[in-house]
Amino acid sequence: MEQKKPSFLPALKSIPAIAKVAILSITGICLICLALWYGNVLNFDPPPEVVPSAQIDPGNSEFLTAQTDPLNPELITTQTDPGNPELLTTQTDPGNLIYQGEAQKLPWSGWWWPFHVSLPYHLYDPQGPMDKYDALAVAQGLPNPESRAWERQHHYADGPGEEWFGHCNGWAAAAVLEPEPQTARTLAGIQFKPGDMKGLLAEWHWWDPAVAFYGSRYDGPGDDIDDIYPHQFHRVLIDFIGEKRRPIIMDIRGGTQETNSPQIWNYPAYRYQMEYQPDRNHPDRIHVRCRVWFAYTAHPDYQGTRSSMKVYYYWITGDQRRPTAGGWESSIDGGWNTVGDSRRDHPDFLWYPASATQHQVLSRRLIDQIISGRG
Structure with missing residues (x-):
């Protein structure tokens, strides 16, 4: 029923x-x-403060800051652009070197010891690193090396347009190769602060040869202003910082900004992060936004790594790990929602140093005594 x-x-x-x-x-x-x-x-949109995102530094639209994943503070992540669903992300695989890499040993920050008399902190200053070095040599019964006089003769500048001359290459090489001097030492009644030791190391390593060199210096009309090419730059970062876990030194002043004023500004780069998105009109191209972290200059006695970060925009073709061609571009050309133009501002060359074996007036044995405090 x-x-x-x-x-x-x-x-x-x-x-x-x-x-x-x-x-x-x-x-x-x-x-x-x-x-x-x-x-x-059941709100499927996470609260804004939980979403890891890249943010523009309002003080400098070309420098970005990033938030860490709140569940994993060591993993820096980015998220896709809701307006561009094709945007690839770096959220998932911190071990994949096409996304990020970091050197095992962080380079330390130091001063670049300018040549120009109008700028502060010279190696040839009275009571500066070279003056103290000479006094110690004499106190130990050695002939006066007159390193301060030598420095003033060879590394002194006072002309217009020479303000950028200095020891940035020596400091950068020392920061990559040497342990950071951290303790003041007194030998023969002469106090050497960490900044004095860093200054002596910057002068010693000013003469370092390069065991690896990528790109070429732009020195004026006739030179290639686009060099280093972005696919080479991309590969060097992955090979050195990612694969070998070593920092690499970069002359960051390249691009069309150099046209009328070629200069060199060396900084040790120790970390990178890369994001990718395809080109809608050229299927073989991939646009890259690459963040690079550097040890930045600081007061001579500064301890640790004072970090700075720059962002580069370019496209590549071929494998993402070993691209075969590429070009610098603006952030707009790449479809990014940030501001910057790497045609104007990109690295000029990259290099890795080998320690100098001698110097015209300095003794490595005496420098090591000063750093160790055992005279």
């Missing part, structure tokens, strides 16, 4: 019409409230 399903229709028929309207209105309001509550509970 078939059972009849219960029905509420007879009950509804016995209710006055005005009561029916009231019941339906109250029911509708309840359903709307329930839907709003349900939507908030």
Whole structure:
């Protein structure tokens, strides 16, 4: 025998019409409230403060800061652009070197010891690193090496346009190859601060040869202003910082900014992070936004690594790890939602040093005595 399903229709028929309207209105309001509550509970968009994202530094639109993943503070992540669903992300695989890499030993920050008399902290200053070095040599019964006089003769500048001359290459090489001097030492009554030791190392390593050199210096008309090419730059970062886990020194002043004023500004790079997105019109091209972290210059006695970061924009073809061609571009050309133009501002060359074996007036043995405090 078939059972009849219960029905509420007879009950509804016995209710006055005005009561029916009231019941339906109250029911509708309840359903709307329930839907709003349900939507908030099951909100599929994470709160903004939880979403790891890249942010523009309002003080400098070309320098970015990044938030860490709150569940893994060591993993820096980025997220896709909702307006561009084709944007690839670096969220998942911190071990994949096409996305990020970091040197095992961080280079330390130091001063670049300018030549120009108008700028502070010279190696030839009275009571500076070279002056103290000479005094120690004499106190130990050695002939006066007159390193301060030599420095003033060979590394002194006072002309216009020479303000950038200095020891940035020597400091960068020392920061890559040497342990950071951290303790003041007193020998023969002469106090050497960490900055004095860093200064002597910057002069010693000023003469370092390069065991690896990528790109070529732009020195004026006739030279290639696009060099180093981005696919070479891309590969060097992955090979040195990613694969070998070593920092590499970069002359960061390249591109069309050099056209009328070629200069060299060496900084040790120790970390990179890369993001990729395809080109809609050229299927063989991939656009890259590459962040590079550097040890930046600081007061001579500064301890540790004062970090700075620059962003580069370019496209590549071929394998993402070993691309075969590429070109510098602006952030707009690459489809990024940031500001910057790497045609104007990109690295000029990259290099890795080998320690100098001698110097015209300095003794490595005496420098090591100063750093160790054992004279």
